[in-house]
Amino acid sequence: MAEEPGLSDQYPTASPWPLFVALGLALSEIGVFVGLFPVAVFGLILFGGSIAGILTESGYAERPWPTLLGVGVVLIILAAAFTLWQVPVADIALSNVGTGPLFTRLVAVAAAGAVMIAMGGVASVMEQTAA
Amino acid sequence: MVAGDIVLTGLMAVLLVGVAALLTRVENWRSYTPLAGGGAVTGDETAVINREKPAGIIRWLTTVDHKDIGLLYGVYAVIAFAVGGIMAMLIRLQLVTPGGAILSNNAYNSILTSHGITMLFLFGTPIIAAFANYFIPLLIGADDMAFPRINAIAFWLLPPAALLIWAGFFLAPVTENMIEPARTAWTMYAPLSVEQANPGVDLMLLGLHLSGVAATMGAINFIATIFTERNEEVNWANLDIFSWTILTQSALILFAFPLLGSAIVMLLLDRNLQTTFFAVEGGGPLLWQHLFWFFGHPEVYILVLPPMGLVSLILPKFSGRKLFGFKFVVYSTLAIGVLSFGVWAHHMFSTGMDPRLRASFMAVSLAIAIPSAVKTFNWITTMWNGRLRLTTPMLFCIGFVSNFIIGGVTGVFLASIPVDLILHDTYYVVGHFHYIVMGAIGFAAFAGIYYWFPIFTGRMYQRTLGKAHFWFSMIGTNITFFAMLALGYLGMPRRYATYQFDGAIAPLTQVSTFHQLATVGALILFIGQLFFVWNIVQSWLEGPKVEDGDPWNLERDGMLDREFQWFEEQLEADSPEKDPSLLADGGQEEQDEDDS
Numbered sequence: 001m002a003e004e005p006g007l008s009d010q011y012p013t014a015s016p017w018p019l020f021v022a023l024g025l026a027l028s029e030i031g032v033f034v035g036l037f038p039v040a041v042f043g044l045i046l047f048g049g050s051i052a053g054i055l056t057e058s059g060y061a062e063r064p065w066p067t068l069l070g071v072g073v074v075l076i077i078l079a080a081a082f083t084l085w086q087v088p089v090a091d092i093a094l095s096n097v098g099t100g101p102l103f104t105r106l107v108a109v110a111a112a113g114a115v116m117i118a119m120g121g122v123a124s125v126m127e128q129t130a131a
Numbered sequence: 132m133v134a135g136d137i138v139l140t141g142l143m144a145v146l147l148v149g150v151a152a153l154l155t156r157v158e159n160w161r162s163y164t165p166l167a168g169g170g171a172v173t174g175d176e177t178a179v180i181n182r183e184k185p186a187g188i189i190r191w192l193t194t195v196d197h198k199d200i201g202l203l204y205g206v207y208a209v210i211a212f213a214v215g216g217i218m219a220m221l222i223r224l225q226l227v228t229p230g231g232a233i234l235s236n237n238a239y240n241s242i243l244t245s246h247g248i249t250m251l252f253l254f255g256t257p258i259i260a261a262f263a264n265y266f267i268p269l270l271i272g273a274d275d276m277a278f279p280r281i282n283a284i285a286f287w288l289l290p291p292a293a294l295l296i297w298a299g300f301f302l303a304p305v306t307e308n309m310i311e312p313a314r315t316a317w318t319m320y321a322p323l324s325v326e327q328a329n330p331g332v333d334l335m336l337l338g339l340h341l342s343g344v345a346a347t348m349g350a351i352n353f354i355a356t357i358f359t360e361r362n363e364e365v366n367w368a369n370l371d372i373f374s375w376t377i378l379t380q381s382a383l384i385l386f387a388f389p390l391l392g393s394a395i396v397m398l399l400l401d402r403n404l405q406t407t408f409f410a411v412e413g414g415g416p417l418l419w420q421h422l423f424w425f426f427g428h429p430e431v432y433i434l435v436l437p438p439m440g441l442v443s444l445i446l447p448k449f450s451g452r453k454l455f456g457f458k459f460v461v462y463s464t465l466a467i468g469v470l471s472f473g474v475w476a477h478h479m480f481s482t483g484m485d486p487r488l489r490a491s492f493m494a495v496s497l498a499i500a501i502p503s504a505v506k507t508f509n510w511i512t513t514m515w516n517g518r519l520r521l522t523t524p525m526l527f528c529i530g531f532v533s534n535f536i537i538g539g540v541t542g543v544f545l546a547s548i549p550v551d552l553i554l555h556d557t558y559y560v561v562g563h564f565h566y567i568v569m570g571a572i573g574f575a576a577f578a579g580i581y582y583w584f585p586i587f588t589g590r591m592y593q594r595t596l597g598k599a600h601f602w603f604s605m606i607g608t609n610i611t612f613f614a615m616l617a618l619g620y621l622g623m624p625r626r627y628a629t630y631q632f633d634g635a636i637a638p639l640t641q642v643s644t645f646h647q648l649a650t651v652g653a654l655i656l657f658i659g660q661l662f663f664v665w666n667i668v669q670s671w672l673e674g675p676k677v678e679d680g681d682p683w684n685l686e687r688d689g690m691l692d693r694e695f696q697w698f699e700e701q702l703e704a705d706s707p708e709k710d711p712s713l714l715a716d717g718g719q720e721e722q723d724e725d726d727s
Binding site for chain 2: 006008009010011012013017018021026027029030033034035037039041042043045046054057059
């Protein structure tokens with residue numbers, strides 16, 4: 001990739017990330033609370049990805065991938081904890097996705113976490129092997 | 132259902148890929164350098180364009196400059212004010228006849244709910260954030276806010292919040308009324324708000340939640356900015372009054388809004404996941420009122436303290452005298468901030484709560500009149516024997532004081548339990564708080580817009596239109612809301628879509644007359660706002676350019692604040708052939724580049 005400076009390097013008062021952090025949070029909330037599985041998953045991915053991006057841009061992290069991985073882990077832990085706390089063990093089965101108000105939502109959160117872990121992991125490995 | 136999910140998945144995937152593509156196009160995240168490295172750009176330095184901001188729409192979508200974000204907040208708030216205002220007009224037109232003139236009962240309830248939420252959360256809070264974002268850093272001599280990116284995130288949460296709050300109106304026609312606008316009134320009292328099956332209520336609650344997150348992020352930012360980013364010449368002793376009120380307001384937001392957020396989440400859980408926070412067998416419906424008003428009453432002061440700060444800042448400028456009793460105005464601001472958390476149950480006197488508790492809330496509510504009166508007397512004393520200049524911002528400040536007195540004194544009566552039991556849930560309450568939210572908060576916002584118009588546009592507004600705006604607003608406000616006070620005395624209950632009651636309950640003819648008067652007042656008010664929009668838009672585009680850094684002639688009285696000094700520096704740095712838009716942008720660095 002040609003080393004052209006990005007927007008936020010060219011302009012000291014511009015950053016593309018805040019808009020997407022906000023959009024990601026809004027979509028996540030709608031997805032999780034209204035119970036729209038795809039919106040929840042993609043919203044959370046956008047939210048986690050933008051957090052990784054904005055932290056890297058502002059210099060709090062060196063690379064975005066570990067943050068993405070970290071957000072994914074946090075989401076999975078949260079989803080797992082809520083599942084164990086609130087869903088009867090007998091109901092925890094893949095065939096039950098789509099039934100019951102809480103379980104499907106938690107699966108959506110966990111799915112988003114898994115995708116972020118995968119993205120963060122693969123990108124980290126690729127970056128290190130490329131370097 | 133499955134087909135719907137697949138379509139939604141496709142849409143979301145396209146959105147995500149689109150976002151990723153856009154980001155890759157405008158941003159190179161491989162070029163990020165750690166801040167410790169001095170923030171210099173890696174790669175080809177000659178490719179770097181030495182300007183502050185990108186051009187066109189990308190500038191506005193990506194800006195983290197406090198002044199740009201302030202303008203975005205301002206535009207957003209004015210649009211929300213227009214939407215909320217049109218809703219208010221529909222309400223007033225409906226009530227011209229006892230049977231309701233133009234709306235169905237359902238439509239009326241939807242519009243009533245949205246009018247309140249729009250004005251408080253989408254106009255009130257953002258218009259204050261607009262002034263604070265643009266001017267707090269200038270007033271305290273900071274380069275920017277403490278967290279510029281969080282500042283931008285806080286703003287960008289608001290457009291989705293507005294779309295969600297209004298979602299029912301857009302979705303009802305396309306979903307064959309499956310999703311309708313919320314009809315819970317802005318207070319969202321349980322059990323009504325739990326039992327309305329309409330998903331539009333969920334969307335509105337989510338929108339409110341997002342707006343609360345935005346306000347909290349903004350508040351943290353203002354507190355950090357005022358504490359840590361002050362110029363070395365600015366200390367606590369000479370910090371300006373507007374910054375004091377924003378600091379206090381931000382503290383209130385920090386304690387109040389997270390509570391609203393939590394209560395909303397509980398309500399959403401009750402609605403969607405069968406929890407029982409506000410059910411009779413659980414926490415009970417009254418729990419909602421306690422939680423809501425523990426947020427809701429500080430919210431009143433969240434909305435009114437910064438406007439009081441604006442008036443305290445602007446009114447002395449056109450009185451030719453410094454603010455009388457500055458210290459006591461600050462102390463009363465802090466006192467109101469603290470007391471505001473101890474009065475919430477005065478909204479609940481008629482709920483059957485413990486009378487001993489009621490008495491203590493009455494005492495605190497009456498006590499809060501004292502710091503409010505301190506401020507009022509200080510404003511009046513500032514003007515006393517002053518050299519008054521009745522410019523448009525000054526007229527709005529005087530209008531503020533006048534309306535605030537009526538709104539405040541009617542509030543003192545409501546704070547008294549026996550009076551409240553008579554007037555509770557009548558138009559008296561509506562008249563009282565509209566004197567504050569429109570007559571005071573709205574007027575202070577107008578004062579701020581006119582006072583700083585030269586700074587954020589580089590141009591001057593049209594004075595005659597400004598004064599017409601004031602007089603129409605002042606007369607309209609007083610006719611509309613005074614009529615409401617009278618309606619309250621006649622026993623007219625608030626929130627009703629129609630009022631065809633028996634003549635034995637209330638004198639229907641008089642009630643109708645006062646409703647019609649209120650509508651005439653609202654029309655006058657509406658015409659005034661047309662002057663405002665016309666004036667602002669036309670003057671921004673074509674108004675005469677301001678060439679003097681002190682357009683209000685404040686230097687004469689030694690009252691030229693830091694923001695006008697900054698403006699003067701901008702004017703000096705700009706030569707006429709330069710891009711005039713730089714005036715509002717700062718453009719300091721570009722000037723430096725060109726000068727070198």
